Amino acid sequence: MVKESVPKINKSRAIRRLVIWYKRNSAVTSIVDTAASSAVTASNVASNVAGNVVSGAGSVVSTASNVASNVAGNVAGNVVSSAESVVNTASSVVSNASSIAKNTLQPLVFDPLKRLQNSDNILDKVEDCQSKRIWIAVDGMGGDYAPGPILEGCLEAISRFPINIKFVGKIETVKDAADKTGLIELLEKEIENNRIELIDSGDPIGMNEEATAVRKRKNASINVAMDLVRNNKAEAVYSAGNSGAMMASAIFRIGRLKGIDRPAIGALFPTRDQTRPVLVLDVGANTDCKPSYLHQFALLGNVYAKDVLQVKKPRIGLLNIGEEECKGNDLSLKTFELLSSEKSFNFGGNCEGRDVLSGSFDVVVCDGFTGNILLKFLESVGGVLLDILRSELPRGRRGKVGSAFLKSNLLRIKKRLDHAEHGGALLLGVNGICVIGHGSSKSLSVVSALRLAHSAVNHGVMDNLNQLQKLKVLNS
DSSP: OHHHHHHHHHHHHHHHHHHHHHHHOHHHHHHHTTSOHHHHHHHHHHHHHHHHHHHHHHHHHHHHTTSOHHHHHHHHHHHHHHHHHHHHHHHHHHHHHHHHHHHHHGGGOOOTTHHHHOTTSHHHHHHHHHSOOEEEEEETTOSTTOSHHHHHHHHHHHHHSSEEEEEEEOHHHHHHHHHHTTOHHHHHHHHHTTSEEEEEOOOOOOTTSOGGGGGTOTTSHHHHHHHHHHTTSOSEEEEOSOHHHHHHHHHHHTOBOTTOSSOEEEEEEOOSSTTOOEEEEOSSSOSSOOHHHHHHHHHHHHHHHHHTSOOSSOEEEEEOSOSSTTOSOHHHHHHHHHHHHOOSSEEEEEEOGGGTTTTSOSEEEOOHHHHHHHHHHHHHHHHHHHHHHHHHSOSHHHHHHHHHHHHHHHHHHHHHHOGGGGOEEEEETBSSEEEEEOTTOOHHHHHHHHHHHHHHHHTTHHHHHHGGGGSGGGTO
């Protein structure tokens, strides 16, 4: 008798602990407590119902232990089954409460790059409404998934921002992709409204091709797009294709800024402060650098942080293995001397690897070899962190419920750390606004990149970059 009743009581206790875990789950509590009163009421009702029923289940199971074994087993099994059903219902109610809370709080949640990506921000709406509609040239054939997702992102961006698109690519291929994705009617409508224009070109420069291929293939899509900027038919250019080819095309077609020896690719990394990312450059354009190159990167990054990130006095850091000025290799030591003597920006000293994402610096400069490793490492962190958190969740039903509650939170964490979600990076140092997208960019990344391009044009980045030519250090 006693031996048969023990597992029933243990099962009842497990169910009771599960209900208590629902109530004490920190993720649900933090969301529901700050949501509308409807969500709070729903969660409280769910918890009370589940607690009462499970309590009743425990009483019946205890009584059942005094009955014959076959009767106890049937009664206890049915009651526990009913308790589980009610707990599932309670879980569903709490889940609905969480959804209501999420919808209520959603307007208050911003991505780490909200200044560049969040069109729902009131300030961005005012800025977009007051700014003129600009033309942006898009390399529609560049990228792993081109041209379909690139076109989809362009059409979405047109409806959200005051921009027009010159979409460069093989016209028949573009129209076939639009037809397959159900965008052909919208595309034709925007063409009639003169908000998008198809520009014919040849094949793109492949990801595995040498950057110098742009000199031989003049009708490559990136060259045609870059020519539109050179001829003042577009104010910015975007491509998710071969980044080396884009840099080469920019140098050959529109040229470098006077006094800038090497252009740099600047990428935005997330920090603890979601509203204040850090600009890291160079992240791949120049694997071998001189101290003068890093000095120029700092000058370029300072202008970018002021104009686009709207930081009044950006703090510049030099990526190094220690905070002390005597640390580092020959490149770091000589660069430190140059940056320390520069009066046109606020140099904050050496920046260790652990300080990059701390928010202590607004701009971090390094050679392209180190920067690219840092970038690729950051790209992997989001996925790895998500896998680790999943593996640490409890197994069984508790783990499944916990995963359901935490799923949206985990995905947001991954998105904050995934550089591919941030759209693109500016190629700084060339005589035009060039945005380089991630090779795997899809529609959302394209929208973010075009928002970045519009922001750079609207804030007059090129005007301020051209003012750098007056500095003595760039004329020496």
